[in-house]
Amino acid sequence: MLIFHLGPLATSLFSLLAILALVLSFVMLASHWLKNHVYAFAAESWTIAAISASIGYYGHYPELYVIAALTALFRGTFLPYLVIRLVNRLDIQREFTPLLKPSSSMILGAALVIFSYEVSRQLGIALHLTDNIAVLALTCMFSLKLIGFLMMILRSEAISHILGLLVIENGIFLGSQILVPGMPALLELVIIFDLLTIVMAFGMLVRFLQTHAGTTSSRGLQKLVG
């Protein structure tokens, strides 16, 4: 398995890239400008593409180069383009109704990272992998997941929800690249296209929301209760 025989250089490279992806999610957490979110998301996707490519190189999985190229193309370029287009059409430049200030959300995010680390450490002990890169990969995967959920909870703008979901998916992709690089490539390809479909569906629904419900903020969506 790849995670058992990695050289020190490869390990530090993967760690660097994984941490970079994690830091970028904090950039998203700290900013209320929607465009900044999208740029941070694009950068995160390119980082993950770099992880895929380097795993392909060090682990001798040539199909991962294709995955890396598609990740950069779709997750890193096309999806951000779609979301930016949506931001421009809706003419919503920033999140006006966050529940918490950026500083408080970042502290919450940090707490979630610590929690993720603890869970990963326990898993690492159970699997006899305490000093392995797997623990870092698991930490990043769980952290991105929880930070994505945090973004969806704290923000009420529909586009922020889409971006939160994309961060969650990025987390899963990042983790799966390091932990299970041998997973059938077909599955990863289909998941990329699935993500594309779902973002398009979101885009259509957000525009329906604006025309028919008159709001794109979940605080305005109060009709269905009980």
Place this chain on the structure above:
Amino acid sequence: MVNFAALIAALWIIPGVAIIVMLALRRPRLAEYLNLLTSITVFGLTLAILVAAPDKPLVTGARYILLTPLGAWVLFCVGLVYLLASIYAIGYMRLLPEEKPRLHKYYALQAGFALTMLIAPLMNNPGIFWIAIDFTTIVSAFLVGFEKEAECIEAAWKYLIVVSAGLALALLGIILFYWGGTFVLGPTYALTWANLREVAPKVPETLLFLAFLLTLVGFGTKVGLAPMHTWLPDAHSEGPAPVSAMLSGALLNIALLGIYRFLAIVDSGGYSVMGHTALLVLGVLSLFVAGLFIVRQDGAKRMLAYSSLEHMGVLAIGFGFGGAIAFAGAMYHMLNHSLNKSLMFFGAGNMMRAYGTKSMSKMRHVLRYYPVSGTVWLLGAVAITGAPPFGLFLSELTILRGGILSPNPWAVWVMAILLILIFTAFMNHFRRMIWGPEPEPDTAPTLKLSLWNTLPMWLALIPVLVLGLWWPTGLWGFFQQAFLVQP
């Protein structure tokens, strides 16, 4: 020997072709009959697959297709509900004249929704199963928002966001399952249900259980188990009535099939009690939440949506008890619920159109204005709450019987009490709709229901009654076989 690959291919190709034809010709009247024809064919095919279903799980189609007895059963429920909903849709959508120019899109979406549901239960690869479930969400979200009113779009949006976030957890769970397997089978192996079950005994308990909990919460969101149920009452109450029936009677079963297959992985890992208890607790919680909300509900379809939550809770409890008896009860309950909930949604759709309101407090003296279809609806309500002599009584009783022998007998009592509560609440709502205070003189409904509106209600009621009086022996044997083999 039946050629299952050909049957399954036909099952997918026929709706696919129908969708293309509907979208290409753009004729509303043609689309409704074409959809009906498709649904009849699909029902016939699912019935043929069920009747010929092999005793052992069958892997075919370049190892991508898995046909198991439980899978064939779920598939049959899809075919059945699709057929009933397609008959009803003709009557219901004709009551919405403003949608007429877009009707071909509606029927194409409905056939597409059915197609995604016909694909999912047959997937041998949990990852592709996940993707198929994801596609059911995307297609059905557009059906929920089809009427384009503010509430419908709000419901569709909530549905898509909540379920996508939930399913993301399930994907994480699947990846952790796969990762667990790489310690045994090496870095690359085929991701199939059978492989995951095979490696489960060698995966450490922490990892296996974490992965299972993630998939349970993820697919549990799709099933609508509490506390992840928040999207369910909105989506089921705001979509057109035939869509509500398909969501409730067909889609929820498929997600539950996914949970049960992951549960089987945990079982073969030797942590059966823990996994079953986790599912059971979610089931009891769903029943509890549903009971509370049904008591104080006013929206007719919202009440039925909470009733779906209740029945998914019953199914989760049935599968969670484990053991052959509770399992057979749960499988029987799946079919009964599919039939009965379709009937209830059709009746609610009729009454909503007739009285021009969603609110039950404004539907008065239903039996005076609609003596026949109102009675069928009332009988359906008696049946859905688990009263004899209908099928749901038998299946719920079987689940309770199976539960006494399980490791969690406490749940039997909780379930029985909550079912009685729900029965009382349901009957109270229907009492007010049938008697209640006199309505304003000029609010009497004048709508005349066509055969398209009432026929599917009869088609659902009669089997529910028959299944309550007579549990075919062949079915019992089939359930036992389904219990013994890979789900």
